[in-house]
Amino acid sequence: MHHLMHRHLGKAVAGAAIALTGTAAMVAITLPSDAGAAGGTDPRSRPAAAPGPGRDQGPPPPGVVESTPVEGERGRGRDPLTDGELRRARDLALPRTLRGAARNVTGRPGPEPLTTDLAELTPAETGLADPPRRATVTFYDYRNDSYLTKTVNLTTATVESADARHGVQPPPSRAEAVEAARLLIAAPLGSGLRQDYRDATGHDLTGPGPLSVTGFVYRGRAEGDAPGALGDCGEHRCIRLFTKVKNGRWIDTRRFVIDLSARTVARLG
Numbered sequence: 001m002h003h004l005m006h007r008h009l010g011k012a013v014a015g016a017a018i019a020l021t022g023t024a025a026m027v028a029i030t031l032p033s034d035a036g037a038a039g040g041t042d043p044r045s046r047p048a049a050a051p052g053p054g055r056d057q058g059p060p061p062p063g064v065v066e067s068t069p070v071e072g073e074r075g076r077g078r079d080p081l082t083d084g085e086l087r088r089a090r091d092l093a094l095p096r097t098l099r100g101a102a103r104n105v106t107g108r109p110g111p112e113p114l115t116t117d118l119a120e121l122t123p124a125e126t127g128l129a130d131p132p133r134r135a136t137v138t139f140y141d142y143r144n145d146s147y148l149t150k151t152v153n154l155t156t157a158t159v160e161s162a163d164a165r166h167g168v169q170p171p172p173s174r175a176e177a178v179e180a181a182r183l184l185i186a187a188p189l190g191s192g193l194r195q196d197y198r199d200a201t202g203h204d205l206t207g208p209g210p211l212s213v214t215g216f217v218y219r220g221r222a223e224g225d226a227p228g229a230l231g232d233c234g235e236h237r238c239i240r241l242f243t244k245v246k247n248g249r250w251i252d253t254r255r256f257v258i259d260l261s262a263r264t265v266a267r268l269g
Contacts, residue, residue, distance in 0.1 A: 074133065074154070081118050081135060085154055089116050089135035092159060093150040103143040105179045105237075105260055111139035111148060114173050119151055134160070138170065145236060145261055169217045172239050177215030180239040180258035181208035187265040189256060193243065196251045211251075214242040218257045229259075229266040236261035 075082050081089065090113065102111035119134035132155040139148040147168040151161045172180075184190045185205055197205035205211075218240050220226040220233030230238065237260040243253040255268045 076130060078118065081116065081133075085133065085135065086116050088154060088157075089137050089152050092152040092154075092157060093135075093137035094139065101143070102139070102141040102148075105140075105142060105176050107142070111141040112173065112176065114138040114140060114170060132156070140170075140176075140237060142237065142261060167235055169219055169234065169237065172215040172217060172237075176237070176239060176260060177213045177241065178208050180215055180241055180260060181211055181213045181243065183258050183260075183263060184241065184253065184256055184265055189265050189267055193251055193253055197245065200245050200249055200251070210246055212244045212246050215239040216242075227266060227268070229264065230257050230268075232262065233257065233259060 074085060094111065099110040102109070104110055104112040115136075115138045117136050119136045121131050121134075125131040132153055134151055134153050134155075137150050137152060140146075141148055141164075144166075146164045146166055147170060149161075149163045149165075150159055152158070153160050184193060185208060194205045197203070197210070201210070203210075216239070218230070218233050218238040220230055220235075220238065222234050226233060232238075239258050239260060240256065241253045241258070243251045245251065257266050257268060258264075259266070
C-alpha cells in the first residue's frame with residue numbers, strides 16, 4: 001500500500017511538473033521580447049516608449065523634386081562621355097565630307113551608327129591627374145558590308161586610329177532591329193506575324209510601331225546549315241528577332257532571318 005501511494009504521488013508530481021513546464025513554455029512564447037527575468041513587472045504597465053527611428057511619427061514630409069545638375073561640356077578622368085562629347089566624337093569619326101560615301105540600314109547616306117564608348121587609357125596615362133579623353137566609335141556601312149571602328153582623341157580633336165573589317169557582325173542597334181521588323185511585316189513570309197498580331201489585338205499590323213523588338217545577329221554557316229537564301233549571312237548583315245506586342249503577348253518570330261544587306265526575308269527549317 002505504501003509502495004502504491006508512493007507511485008501515485010510520483011505520478012502526480014511528474015504531472016504537475018509537466019503542466020508547469022507546459023505553462024512556462026507558453027509564457028516564454030507569448031511574453032514580449034523585452035520582458036526578461038530581471039524585474040517581474042507586467043510589461044503592459046510600463047509607459048509607452050518615446051518615438052524613435054522606425055516608429056510611427058506621422059506622415060513623412062513631402063518629396064522635393066531637384067533640378068538635374070548641369071552637365072559640363074567635357075568630362076574628367078573616367079567620367080562617362082557627356083552629350084557634348086558624344087556628338088563631338090561622332091563628328092570627328094565621320095566628317096560630313098565623307099558621309100555620302102557610306103550607307104545606313106535604310107539605304108540613306110552615312111553609315112549606320114552602332115556604339116560610342118569611352119576608350120581605355122594607355123598604361124602610361126593611368127596615373128595622370130587629367131588624362132586625355134578618347135572615344136571609340138563604331139559604324140556599319142551597308143554600301144560594302146564593312147564594320148568601321150575609329151578612336152578619336154577628344155582632347156586634341158584628332159582621329160588616332162581607324163579600322164574597317166568585313167565579316168564582323170556586332171550586335172545590332174535598335175534602328176536595325178526596327179528596320180528588320182519592317183521588312184518582315186511587309187514580306188509574304190510575314191503573314192503569320194500579321195495574323196498573330198490581329199488575333200492578339202483585333203487590329204491590322206502595317207508597321208513596326210506597335211511592336212517591341214530585339215534583334216540578334218545570325219551568322220549563317222558559322223551557326224550550322226544555312227538555306228541557300230541565307231548563304232551570304234555572316235558577310236551580309238542578317239538579323240533574327242524577339243517580337244512582342246507592346247503591353248501584350250509575345251509572337252514567336254525567331255525562325256525568320258532578315259538579310260538587311262539584301263533586304264530579303266527567309267525562314268529557317
